[in-house]
Amino acid sequence: MSAPTxxxxxxxxxxxxxxxxxxTAAEMGPFCQSCGMPLHKPEDFGTSAxxxxxxxxxxxxxxxxxxxxxxxxxxxxxxxxxxFMAEAGxxxxxxxxxxxAIMPKLKRWRGPSTAP
Ligand SMILES: [Zn+2]
Numbered sequence: 001m002s003a004p005t006x007x008x009x010x011x012x013x014x015x016x017x018x019x020x021x022x023x024t025a026a027e028m029g030p031f032c033q034s035c036g037m038p039l040h041k042p043e044d045f046g047t048s049a050x051x052x053x054x055x056x057x058x059x060x061x062x063x064x065x066x067x068x069x070x071x072x073x074x075x076x077x078x079x080x081x082x083x084f085m086a087e088a089g090x091x092x093x094x095x096x097x098x099x100x101a102i103m104p105k106l107k108r109w110r111g112p113s114t115a116p
Contacts, residue, residue, distance in 0.1 A: 032058035033107035034067070035081050036099070056107060067108075074109040 030039045032046075033056040039045055046057040049065030061068060072080075078099040085095035103109055 030055055031102075031106070032056070032061055034058070034061035034109075035077055036102045036106060037081075061108075074103050077109075078103060 030045075031037065032039060032044075035058060037044070037058045037060070039055075039058055042053065044058055046054040046059050046062030047064055048054050051064075054062055056062075057067075078096065081099060082092055082095045085098070086092050090098070
């Protein structure tokens with residue numbers, strides 16, 4: 001007796017549809033003011049020198065009170081972020097467009113440079 005092996009791939013996850021609303025609607029919640037990443041979980045947030053949660057930056061950009069890459073430019077940050085967004089299902093062209101739109105508005109990049 002041989003049962004037919006129906007190995008149909010059933011995708012339970014609803015992927016393929018890039019949710020870009022989180023990146024455009026500032027009302028959606030806090031964003032990292034350096035890379036634009038939405039901050040949802042407590043561990044997403046960066047930390048101050050005293051070890052407290054920093055609401056403005058993510059843990060990738062800011063830790064122990066300092067930027068992890070203080071000399072990074074806005075352009076370099078975009079180049080770093082696009083591959084991550086592509087991994088999240090956002091086409092590169094679209095990711096770049098989003099970055100171009102939101103990056104200059106973020107606290108770290110807008111206005112005169114206050115880099116030490
Ligand atoms: Zn960040």
